[in-house]
Each structure stands twice: as C-alpha cells, then as structure tokens.
Amino acid sequence: MFSKPTSQLLGIAIGWMYRHRDLLSLGYSGKDxxxxxxKQVFLEEMRQQTGENMTDEVLLEAFQEALNRV
Known part of the structure; x- marks a missing residue:
C-alpha cells in the first residue's frame, strides 16, 4: 500500500481536474x-481506477497537490 502520492497518481489527478472543471469551479466560486x-467524486473514481493500492488519505493528498498546481 502506498503512503504518499506517486508522480503517476499526481498526473492522473491533474488530468481528472481538467475533465471535472465544473466541480472545481464550484469551489473557486465559493459555492463549495x-x-x-x-473530493467525493474524485475519491469514488480513483478508488475504481487504483483498486485497493491507495488509501483515501493518499488520494486526498494527491487531490490537494493537483489542486495547488492547476
């Protein structure tokens, strides 16, 4: 089990954010x-993609790091 996001996971998270700009815009606009x-949609989709290799904590860390970069 991974304890921190890999560069591959970070790349996947950044790609996810570009595909889900509508959800991110809710956050940036102050509505969420x-x-x-x-985060909820990200976790659901990443759990399906990564299986049980990643904990929610690692996935959320990747989400936050990707959010800082986009």
Missing part, C-alpha cells in the same frame, strides 16, 4: 469552498 463535491 472546501471542494467537498469534487
């Missing part, structure tokens, strides 16, 4: 300031 909707 904690990005909770985006």
């Amino acid at each position: 300031p904690t990005f909770s909707q985006a």
